Amino acid sequence: MDFSGKISKNIVSADLVKKRGIIMVTLAKQIEEYLKSLLETSESNSIEISRNDLAQVFMCVPSQINYVLETRFNSNVGYLVETRRGGGGYIRIVKLGLENEDDLIQMLDKTSNNSINQLSAEKLLQRLVDEDLLTLREGLLLKAITDNNNLQLAAAEADLIRSKIIKTILVTLLREDM
Amino acid sequence: MDFSGKISKNIVSADLVKKRGIIMVTLAKQIEEYLKSLLETSESNSIEISRNDLAQVFMCVPSQINYVLETRFNSNVGYLVETRRGGGGYIRIVKLGLENEDDLIQMLDKTSNNSINQLSAEKLLQRLVDEDLLTLREGLLLKAITDNNNLQLAAAEADLIRSKIIKTILVTLLREDM
DNA sequence: TTTTGTTTGACCTTTTTTGACCATTGTCAA
DNA sequence: TTGACAATGGTCAAAAAAGGTCAAACAAAA
Incomplete structure (x- = not known):
């Protein structure tokens, strides 16, 4: 994917960048929270997303999503991720039941x-x-x-x-x- | 064969990947499910279709049907496909069981x-x-x-x-x- | 200042969709 | 009988539609 010529994102993303006190909330953190909130409202403890769509929502490159998945949704922290490429591709995140x-x-x-x-x-x-x-x-x-x-x-x-x-x-x- | 009004959507067969809140169902998947639903109601475990008619029902190019047959109904996944060209041509799909x-x-x-x-x-x-x-x-x-x-x-x-x-x-x- | 964590983009792989062109069979008029 | 033509289905490669990888650039923390 070629991103050259993309509109400078600093301007647009400005209002997305929330601040918590003085500490800046990273994009990764925001995406993480978003996905977790989706998971919480999910009856099945799992959600299905489109990487591209999600990247668009957060106005970031798609690979940012992978970063979030790798660092915040791996099996060591209680999640399982399944994906499929190609037309109709998706990313499924399953929350593992760690409580009981x-x-x-x-x-x-x-x-x-x-x-x-x-x-x-x-x-x-x-x-x-x-x-x-x-x-x-x-x-x-x-x-x-x-x-x-x-x-x-x-x-x-x-x-x-x-x-x-x-x-x-x-x-x-x-x-x-x- | 008459396909009018026969598309019963969302016939979801038992699937290894249980579906929850699907993002995007591909055409290929829909055609696959449709054919499988026909097979299930068939007494003989086989159905006969017209490639052109089916393509019209799903509003796609005829070769899309071949793609579905090749990827979803090949012998590795337990189906046998017989066809005949020319006037009165047909495509017959036979489901092979794993009975013994x-x-x-x-x-x-x-x-x-x-x-x-x-x-x-x-x-x-x-x-x-x-x-x-x-x-x-x-x-x-x-x-x-x-x-x-x-x-x-x-x-x-x-x-x-x-x-x-x-x-x-x-x-x-x-x-x-x- | 060094180390660790984040963001970005170029390039890659897989799966699906589309269309141009090919092959076979049936029909009907000459 | 035969040859055109209509009616089927078949092939294959390009384009489109996803997602994946990896390393460089940046930013934050120690």
């Missing part, structure tokens, strides 16, 4: 070491089944997927992939729109 | 190329959900697991791991006790 799911959060913390061996994964999955966070069938499926025999990788690599898979499982279970 | 083990085994064969990209995996999972071999939740979980963003690997490596995961899923579904 302390166990999952704790597991997530522990799991984020980027490495989980097969036995640990199996135990963790079993625990999720025991706590009714996964059905038995889901547990079996996931156990098979994280099995060394099926991954067929060098140990270190398998452990790494497994940790990513487990992390994804935990994050997905935190979705409140399932 | 042989179908899954066939799927396994096709899949065992040691490489599956994200989109193909997503479509395959969607099909398993549509055919009630996976629950929607299982589908979402598995889709997340096979998502590039979550695997965080180089494309080629991701495709390889994904094929192993898909293979494991299919094999597991073939288990008698699942």
Whole structure:
């Protein structure tokens, strides 16, 4: 996208720049708040936006939206983002339910070491089944997927992939729109 | 075939991606849903349409129909399309079921190329959900697991791991006790 | 002053839409 | 019988419509 020739934005954006006391509220912060307010009024704890439209609303470059998503809506801070390109593309932000799911959060913390061996994964999955966070069938499926025999990788690599898979499982279970 | 007054919009089939407050439904998606709704009411799991008539109903160029057929009704996602040109020409879409083990085994064969990209995996999972071999939740979980963003690997490596995961899923579904 | 966080824009990838041109089949008049 | 022509559907590449990446420039905080 070519932005050359765009109207100098300093003038227009002046009234968008609110001040809170002396500290300037950044654009990123404003977009963050806006998205969070949308999420709050959403019944499903998720919203769908168009990157271009949103950028237009805030009179900024589209990539600014990505910055906000990366820094304020990643899974470490309790959000999940799904996107699609092309005509009819969209960005979906899903708020993860962090309030009631302390166990999952704790597991997530522990799991984020980027490495989980097969036995640990199996135990963790079993625990999720025991706590009714996964059905038995889901547990079996996931156990098979994280099995060394099926991954067929060098140990270190398998452990790494497994940790990513487990992390994804935990994050997905935190979705409140399932 | 008479299409007059037949566009029943917003017929949303079970989808891995549950839709909430859609921003923009593409033409392709609408035509896809329409054809799927026709298929669902069809006793024979097959329908016959006229490309030109359908294009007129949706007020688009005829080749748009081909795009929909190629991307949404190909054999990878469980459909078979037969056509005939010339006067009295037609397009027949047949929905292939996944009714017995042989179908899954066939799927396994096709899949065992040691490489599956994200989109193909997503479509395959969607099909398993549509055919009630996976629950929607299982589908979402598995889709997340096979998502590039979550695997965080180089494309080629991701495709390889994904094929192993898909293979494991299919094999597991073939288990008698699942 | 150094470090960390924000903003911007050039360039890239994916998906959908459109249209010009091609191929096949059926009909009917010569 | 055959050859024009109408009625279908097929192909392919360009344009349009999204979103993604990354590094440089700026700004704020430590």
